[in-house]
Amino acid sequence: MEKKEHISKAVTGRLPRYYRFLCDLEDRGVERISSKGLSEKMGTTASQIRQDLNCFGGFGQQGYGYNVRQLKSNIAEILGLSEIKTAIMIGAGNMSKALVNHFEFRQKGFNLIGIFDKNPALSGHILNGFPIRHIDLLDEFCRENRPDAAVLCIPKKEAQAVADQLVRLGVKGFWNFSHSDLKLPKDVAVENVHIGDSLMTLCYKLESK
Amino acid sequence: MEKKEHISKAVTGRLPRYYRFLCDLEDRGVERISSKGLSEKMGTTASQIRQDLNCFGGFGQQGYGYNVRQLKSNIAEILGLSEIKTAIMIGAGNMSKALVNHFEFRQKGFNLIGIFDKNPALSGHILNGFPIRHIDLLDEFCRENRPDAAVLCIPKKEAQAVADQLVRLGVKGFWNFSHSDLKLPKDVAVENVHIGDSLMTLCYKLESK
DNA sequence: TAGATTGTTAATCGATTAACAATC
């Protein structure tokens, strides 16, 4: 019932997965689910699910469980998915193509509004409806359009400099696919997708069996 | 000095990042580093670093710190990077292209040995030196080449079925880029790259500021 | 030797699980 003051990273880190499973349940036409039922699907404990959700409010009903559609919408609200943010993409290589063509930014709370690349040969090309702009136009574009976030699909060496530039231009969040750890002001949000670390972890798991 | 019996997931999850920073230090010609020095670079505590490393052995020296090259090689050994494993890739879309062209599998402990796609039109095409094979040839190929792992770059709906097939064929590890959670036997290793979850997390971080 | 820094134990902190009264 009571909203907690501070929510731990452990909890917020699990919210997207809850959301994903609730979307799935809704798609299958499931109307209600108990913490027990959901825990079995997700491979966690009912206790943890209830504990997690109650950080944000009492979304369930004793004797009934949780209404799938409602809980999904509650979590969407918590995640901020309904307040669509704007994002630009830096780099127009294969990773960018993969994201632009196969990834639903909108469903994850973002509206892609521009793509930039330093290669002049790409300028003017269209990526799934988006014209690629030269990186020199970044300043102007940002001043006019004030993007909330940037997706960095550029090499390691270029990432920090571009990120710094974007911070100066008011960008408040980074989705970082460059294989590097960025040093940025504390009020700037960063989500790293370190796929190299992920593959090494798989290597370790295979090794230790 | 003593190797621990069981290593927690929290610890092993940090190893790739240690490795990354040590590679970086080596590249810059740094010979030695103290836990304090490394902790400052990485934004952790010296205590945690020493604690983590001592799960696997006493790699440092009192009064000196750690030898960068040696520690890097120790961690590579722990991660199993030197025992190269074989991997195949399922799906030959943009994500696959991005990985094949820009990602160093070898450095992360894997040798890519084949790419498969269900689209016959792609069969025979070459991706960065790798011929794309039709998915119908998967069984035969696996029986002959016994890949250790598979990289799944296919849509959600197809992922589970292909994974099941591959498990039957002896594949022991999955690097999963499909936007789904796979249900697999416990002795099979899975590393999920849920980029959707990652972007939602960024959305949340932006929201809560 | 004196200074530095590890390896390791003990103390703290946080997260997960268990239990159960509240209540639909």
Added chain:
DNA sequence: TAGATTGTTAATCGATTAACAATC
């Protein structure tokens, strides 16, 4: 009402941090 299942508190477990003796 009786059964089910939540919300929430208490107990357990694990992970991080602090401290310091060992030692290079």
